[in-house]
Amino acid sequence: MLARQRQEVILDEIRRTGAVQVHTLVTRLGVSDMTVRRDLDVLAKRGLLEKVHGGATSVIGRSTDEPGxxxxxxxxxxxxxxxxxxxxxxxxxxxxxxxxxxxxxxxxxxxxxxxxxxxxxxxxxxxxxxxxxxxxxxxxxxxxxxxxxxxxxxxxxxxxxxxxxxxxxxxxxxxxxxxxxxxxxxxxxxxxxxxxxxxxxxxxxxxxxxxxxxxxxxxxxxxxxxxxxxxxxxxxxxxxxxxxxxxxxxxxxxxxxxxxxxxxx
Structure with a gap:
């Protein structure tokens, strides 16, 4: 599975449940812990999720939140x-x-x-x-x-x-x-x-x-x-x-x- 395909799976799961865990993604995607964390880094830099300890969550802000x-x-x-x-x-x-x-x-x-x-x-x-x-x-x-x-x-x-x-x-x-x-x-x-x-x-x-x-x-x-x-x-x-x-x-x-x-x- 290409990196882009893995990342779409990760984003789909976050949209569905609101959060993902690294160890769950390792099993589901059949890749290493490091590969999953690298994918999460890429998606976080693009503003598509928020990294947390052990995984990631959806990006949810208040109605007045405005990043620079x-x-x-x-x-x-x-x-x-x-x-x-x-x-x-x-x-x-x-x-x-x-x-x-x-x-x-x-x-x-x-x-x-x-x-x-x-x-x-x-x-x-x-x-x-x-x-x-x-x-x-x-x-x-x-x-x-x-x-x-x-x-x-x-x-x-x-x-x-x-x-x-x-x-x-x-x-x-x-x-x-x-x-x-x-x-x-x-x-x-x-x-x-x-x-x-x-x-x-x-x-x-x-x-x-x-x-x-x-x-x-x-x-x-x-x-x-x-x-x-x-x-x-x-x-x-x-x-x-x-x-x-x-x-x-x-x-x-x-x-x-x-x-x-x-x-x-």
Whole structure:
């Protein structure tokens, strides 16, 4: 069994029971104790589980928990890149798009390099910085004003007013969590109002959310599930979540994460 296959088994078990034990996984997977611990290390670094003594548990946070940008930027990175690559294929040259703040949209910004004649509106200093360093003369980047948050998002009445005067073809929204009951959510009340204004400015809403966001609920709802014209996620999304989302979003797009073979020591 390849490392990726083992890790999917581990994640499936955590989703089902909430926790796994190393000695149980050794028996189930038929590998060494060290191999299991290495797999848990990989998944923990990607933010997909929490390591504890003798095993691991699911990642469950409070509705206002918000890890810093640097911590979130390395979580589920292969999934974010796969989602970003698929989402970039939705954009046509000459389009005006909006990008919310966050590590997923920051990753997504790097996939816009080959799309000509774009106008990009964002309240993310990080996203604007990625696009500025690309040095493209055929791209216009509009950075909203506002108060800067710890995650380098610009929020508040200045940002909201700026967005309400704009009309964008598409908006790409990164979220902290998504669920059947709460929709797309954020743990940051200041950012929520700005995100809502960005959503309202767009003709079409594309939500970018890897599978680890399912079942996570932040304190404030940005939009209901039905408001997404397209939801781009990855193949790790559980079957029950796929069923819910196919019924409630305009289009569910599942991105494939390239398999990376990891040799066992």
């Amino acid at each position: 940008f640097e911590a979130k930027s390395v979580r589920a990175l292969p999934e974010k890149e796969a989602v970003s690559a698929r989402a970039a294929g939705l954009i046509r040259p000459g389009t005006a798009i909006g990008l919310s703040a966050g590590t997923t949209t920051w990753t997504f910004a790097r996939f816009l390099a080959d799309i000509p004649d774009l106008t990009v509106v964002t309240n993310s200093i990080r996203v604007a910085d990625v696009l500025r360093h690309a040095g493209r003369s055929d791209r216009t980047v509009v950075l909203t004003g506002g108060v800067r948050t710890p995650s380098d998002a610009l929020v508040g009445p200045v940002a909201v007013q700026s967005l309400r005067s704009l009309h964008l073809d598409m908006v790409f929204l990164g979220v902290h969590g998504m669920s059947d009951s709460a929709g797309y959510t954020t743990p940051n009340l200041d950012e929520c109002e700005t995100d809502r204004a960005l959503v309202e400015a767009g003709g079409r809403l594309v939500v970018l959310a890897d599978h680890t966001k399912w079942g996570v609920v932040g304190i404030s709802t940005i939009a209901d599930l039905e408001e997404a014209d397209v939801l781009v996620t990855d193949e790790g999304l559980p079957d029950d979540a796929r069923e819910v989302l196919r019924e409630r979003v305009g289009e569910l797009v599942i991105a494939s994460v390239p398999a990376v073979a990891e040799a066992d020591q």
